[in-house]
Amino acid sequence: MPRISTSALRKAYAVDALLPRLLPPCRDLRAAQNELRWLREHADHVADARRAQGDTVSKSALLRDLVKQRASGKPLQYLLGTEFFGDLEIRCRPGVLIPRQDTAASVQHLARLVRKAQNLPSELRVLDLCTGTGCIPLLFHHELYAARADVELRALGIDISGKALQLAGHNHSRLRGDKTLADKGSIHYMQADVLANPFADATRGRGRIAVSTALRHARLPHIWDILISNPPYISPSGYWKTTTRSVRGFEPKLALVPPPTAGNSGIAQGDRFYPPILDIASEVEAKIVLLEVADLGQALRVARAAQALRMFDGIEIWREQPNEPDSPSSEVAGFRVLGEGNARSVICWRGTGAAWLGKSERAPAYEDVAFPDVSHRARFRTGPVSVVHQGEALRPYWVKHLNEEQKAVKHNVWRDMETNAARERGHSGAPEKQELDTTVAHAEVLPKVPKKRGL
Amino acid sequence: MLKTSWICRSCLARLARPAFGGQVRLQSSAAAPATVPPALLTRARGIALEHKHLTEKLASGFDTRAAKRVGECGPIVDALGAWEQAHESVAELTSLIQDPSSDAELRELAADDLGATREQLQTASQSLITSLVPVHPFAHLPCLLEIRPGAGGSEAAIFAGDLLRMYQGFCNRNGFRATLLKYENTNGTQEAGVPLSEAILEIDQENAYGVFRCEAGVHRVQRVPATEKSGRTHTSAASVHVLPSLQENSAASEDFDNPESDYYIDVKEVRLEVMRASGAGGQHVNKTESAVRLTHIPTNTVVSMQDSRSQIKNKEKAWALLRARIAQVRREKREEEMVAMRRSVVGVAKMGRGDKIRTYNYGQQRVTDHRSGTTVLNLDDVVAGGQALEDIMESVRTWLMEQDVKALVAEESETKK
Numbered sequence: 030m031p032r033i034s035t036s037a038l039r040k041a042y043a044v045d046a047l048l049p050r051l052l053p054p055c056r057d058l059r060a061a062q063n064e065l066r067w068l069r070e071h072a073d074h075v076a077d078a079r080r081a082q083g084d085t086v087s088k089s090a091l092l093r094d095l096v097k098q099r100a101s102g103k104p105l106q107y108l109l110g111t112e113f114f115g116d117l118e119i120r121c122r123p124g125v126l127i128p129r130q131d132t133a134a135s136v137q138h139l140a141r142l143v144r145k146a147q148n149l150p151s152e153l154r155v156l157d158l159c160t161g162t163g164c165i166p167l168l169f170h171h172e173l174y175a176a177r178a179d180v181e182l183r184a185l186g187i188d189i190s191g192k193a194l195q196l197a198g199h200n201h202s203r204l205r206g207d208k209t210l211a212d213k214g215s216i217h218y219m220q221a222d223v224l225a226n227p228f229a230d231a232t233r234g235r236g237r238i239a240v241s242t243a244l245r246h247a248r249l250p251h252i253w254d255i256l257i258s259n260p261p262y263i264s265p266s267g268y269w270k271t272t273t274r275s276v277r278g279f280e281p282k283l284a285l286v287p288p289p290t291a292g293n294s295g296i297a298q299g300d301r302f303y304p305p306i307l308d309i310a311s312e313v314e315a316k317i318v319l320l321e322v323a324d325l326g327q328a329l330r331v332a333r334a335a336q337a338l339r340m341f342d343g344i345e346i347w348r349e350q351p352n353e354p355d356s357p358s359s360e361v362a363g364f365r366v367l368g369e370g371n372a373r374s375v376i377c378w379r380g381t382g383a384a385w386l387g388k389s390e391r392a393p394a395y396e397d398v399a400f401p402d403v404s405h406r407a408r409f410r411t412g413p414v415s416v417v418h419q420g421e422a423l424r425p426y427w428v429k430h431l432n433e434e435q436k437a438v439k440h441n442v443w444r445d446m447e448t449n450a451a452r453e454r455g456h457s458g459a460p461e462k463q464e465l466d467t468t469v470a471h472a473e474v475l476p477k478v479p480k481k482r483g484l
Numbered sequence: 485m486l487k488t489s490w491i492c493r494s495c496l497a498r499l500a501r502p503a504f505g506g507q508v509r510l511q512s513s514a515a516a517p518a519t520v521p522p523a524l525l526t527r528a529r530g531i532a533l534e535h536k537h538l539t540e541k542l543a544s545g546f547d548t549r550a551a552k553r554v555g556e557c558g559p560i561v562d563a564l565g566a567w568e569q570a571h572e573s574v575a576e577l578t579s580l581i582q583d584p585s586s587d588a589e590l591r592e593l594a595a596d597d598l599g600a601t602r603e604q605l606q607t608a609s610q611s612l613i614t615s616l617v618p619v620h621p622f623a624h625l626p627c628l629l630e631i632r633p634g635a636g637g638s639e640a641a642i643f644a645g646d647l648l649r650m651y652q653g654f655c656n657r658n659g660f661r662a663t664l665l666k667y668e669n670t671n672g673t674q675e676a677g678v679p680l681s682e683a684i685l686e687i688d689q690e691n692a693y694g695v696f697r698c699e700a701g702v703h704r705v706q707r708v709p710a711t712e713k714s715g716r717t718h719t720s721a722a723s724v725h726v727l728p729s730l731q732e733n734s735a736a737s738e739d740f741d742n743p744e745s746d747y748y749i750d751v752k753e754v755r756l757e758v759m760r761a762s763g764a765g766g767q768h769v770n771k772t773e774s775a776v777r778l779t780h781i782p783t784n785t786v787v788s789m790q791d792s793r794s795q796i797k798n799k800e801k802a803w804a805l806l807r808a809r810i811a812q813v814r815r816e817k818r819e820e821e822m823v824a825m826r827r828s829v830v831g832v833a834k835m836g837r838g839d840k841i842r843t844y845n846y847g848q849q850r851v852t853d854h855r856s857g858t859t860v861l862n863l864d865d866v867v868a869g870g871q872a873l874e875d876i877m878e879s880v881r882t883w884l885m886e887q888d889v890k891a892l893v894a895e896e897s898e899t900k901k
Binding site: 113115118126130322324350 | 758763765766770773774775790793794795797
């Protein structure tokens with residue numbers, strides 16, 4: 030990062046004595062001025078509140094302290110305690126990922142498409158994996174009830190972190206309390222691990238329960254209409270290269286980088302959450318799946334993986350602003366890309382989901398994927414397991430698996446699935462495999478960024 | 485050789501004039517001609533063509549402006565259709581009569597029909613001309629009538645009071661709701677019965693501006709004033725200003741979705757820019773940038789907003805600000821037009837007795853309008869605001885329309901060159 034010029038610092042000092050300290054995290058005088066204004070408002074507010082309780086506190090000391098913390102790189106959202114997510118003001122606490130504007134844009138766009146749909150079920154079920162502050166179910170609820178009253182929304186946010194779930198519950202009760210959220214529908218939060226193996230022994234400890242097991246234990250429905258997820262998606266190398274200091278230094282790594290596994294590093298580690306999430310999507314028979322991704326490369330990898338499942342009628346990639354009217358759309362590698370900016374999410378739909386999204390044209394459906402048949406899962410598994418699955422497609426998911434011997438299922442079979450699918454289409458699996466490999470190679474060939482010295 | 489050595493100038497001038505026939509009126513309110521000037525006809529045909537194109541365009545997709553224009557053109561197209569039909573039938577009948585081969589009975593029938601058809605043609609051309617004349621943009625609005633005495637001292641002030649009563653009587657008779665916004669007599673009080681120094685009458689009625697527009701100007705009075713001791717006739721004047729009253733529809737103009745409103749902005753004409761984090765975005769950065777910039781492309785008005793931490797709130801605020809700015813510009817433009825119009829109605833220098841629009845002569849019990857040339861010999865009824873006043877106003881409106889037609893023809897032939 031370039032050093033901040035002395036002239037810029039001097040200019041900032043001329044405006045306000047505290048401003049030069051905010052320049053390093055903000056990089057820009059205008060942004061720094063805005064942040065200083067917000068910090069000052071916050072300090073005034075806090076000081077007034079404390080004085081009302083009989084405490085004596087100096088506004089200027091409070092502001093100086095806030096600026097000092099901000100100068101060290103602490104995110105403004107943690108200092109002020111809130112962040113705007115769409116129309117909602119969501120509480121933030123250290124240890125839980127701060128909601129991002131881009132996520133809000135995608136979720137808002139999805140909710141606005143869905144609320145226009147004619148044939149919504151009387152109970153719409155929305156499942157959010159890796160919910161964090163619980164912002165996605167809250168925003169979906171807010172957007173849906175802004176235009177519809179005839180649908181009962183049932184939303185469930187799932188996270189592995191207890192801290193996050195506590196904060197999500199707090200956000201929910203706070204927004205319900207001040208009447209920002211309509212007094213309709215229900216939102217719940219539940220602890221589960223997306224990466225956990227549903228067939229493993231579930232008694233080993235809390236927080237390692239798989240999603241399907243947790244749903245069963247809580248006696249919650251096992252069919253969900255919409256699945257949204259903003260999982261950790263940054264690869265270890267990307268974490269050191271592309272994240273900003275305030276993200277690296279202050280936001281939980283748990284919410285940013287997927288945990289490593291043996292023989293699975295680099296880009297594959299960044300992509301680690303998507304195969305299990307797509308598996309869950311097929312288990313809960315989701316009609317719409319919205320997954321946030323880091324960039325166009327990851328979007329394409331996720332889209333191909335979803336395509337290889339042969340479960341969806343259509344797959345689209347949304348950029349940062351898909352909601353603007355007449356936003357440009359293009360075609361990349363066979364997928365429609367909508368909006369402007371970085372590629373931000375992948376949306377897949379099937380069955381009635383197409384109508385909910387207003388996609389009238391139906392992509393060529395795979396004749397053998399008859400909803401709610403899940404036998405397609407079996408088709409791509411090789412070996413005796415697939416034989417067990419066949420003919421049992423209509424039985425509840427877990428019954429089927431309880432009959433199986435409890436053995437570990439590797440989630441990274443998805444790459445094999447892809448090559449299998451390519452082979453079935455009449456090609457050899459080689460080209461796609463090669464393409465994947467080149468992306469990996471490309472990432473590794475990237476010039477090493479020299480480590481910064483000092484600050 | 486003449487016997488007289490010289491002839492006085494007035495007698496010579498007398499010789500030049502015809503002995504009989506009296507005065508020749510140059511400005512005439514004679515019956516409308518049966519033919520439509522060709523310039524107007526081409527204009528009407530052009531509008532009809534435009535109407536056809538726009539209708540086709542509207543069939544494929546809705547556009548507010550096109551729809552509005554189609555609505556404006558509709559009456560002209562209808563009138564043109566009626567005129568063309570009448571014109572054709574007249575031509576047909578005429579050819580039938582003049583054709584020697586047609587049989588006598590048929591010719592008789594055609595001759596019978598011709599009279600009625602000619603009349604039809606005349607009405608059709610009249611309505612075509614009327615529809616072509618653009619309606620005054622403020623004609624549908626309520627209006628303000630301001631009356632002030634001009635040259636003539638206290639007699640003028642007394643006459644101004646008479647005029648005010650005349651218009652109040654007119655409003656009462658026609659059921660217009662008139663409110664006296666301001667009344668000030670020469671003593672600076674509001675007491676009645678003292679000569680008037682200024683009065684403002686608000687006529688709260690749709691189309692009031694269209695009705696009273698022709699009243700603006702200097703009204704001249706010729707009479708023996710009540711203040712005169714030796715019985716001489718004085719000539720004095722009072723001025724009348726007529727202004728459309730616009731503040732009435734302000735509530736309607738704040739409706740954002742109404743294309744008529746000052747606050748209306750077409751979303752397609754605005755470019756939205758948001759500050760996007762450079763680089764990867766998403767989970768990689770926790771940006772606090774929330775600035776929004778809107779640009780209204782036709783006027784190049786730029787509004788940027790960065791007050792709130794919420795981008796959505798900034799966007800809302802920016803839209804409100806942009807609307808307010810555009811509305812302000814539009815309002816200023818309209819007010820400028822108003823000022824220009826006010827000056828053109830009665831300039832400060834034109835307040836004398838010379839530039840009168842109407843004369844009230846009490847000695848002869850007549851009222852003459854100098855624009856339309858109408859004279860009414862029923863002064864008492866006029867001053868009471870009765871039917872006679874209505875007749876005079878109607879004649880002036882007709883005259884105004886003829887002027888507009890002339891201007892249209894002139895403009896049309898100008899563009900042809």
